[in-house]
Amino acid sequence: MNNGVLFDFSKLMARILMSVMFIVAGYSKIGAYAGTQEYMASAGVPGFLLPLVILLELGGGLAILFGFFTRWVAVAFAAFCVVSAWLFHNVPGDQMQQILFMKNITIAGGFLILACAGAGRFSFDYVMANVKNR
16 A cells, blocks of 8 residues: 555544544434533523534534545534533533543644545545546
8 A cells, every 4th residue: 555545544534533423423412402402501502503513513524424525524623622612611620521621622633634634535525626627
């Protein structure tokens, strides 16, 4: 395997690993809709935003998984991770919440790298770019 294929395979694996958590979380919010709205409200976030959260987590997670509009979706996820870290996990003195805060910030960094690097050869983005250039 040459370095280009290895690099693209690594991007594919990163997309899979980064997307699974959000796909599962978005799907689970559908089944626990009322409880999720209550949790959001407890943090001062209006419950009417939940459909947008589900759309980003589930739809955006699938987009990252398949490499569809990867750079744009990765930027949206990076912002989402920072905002959700601040709103839900910024609890000084609570070690678990601080760990979750730093997890979200770290994931945001990963999404920013993905936004810069792109989805790679094993993606819809690559296919669309090459169809357009023919």
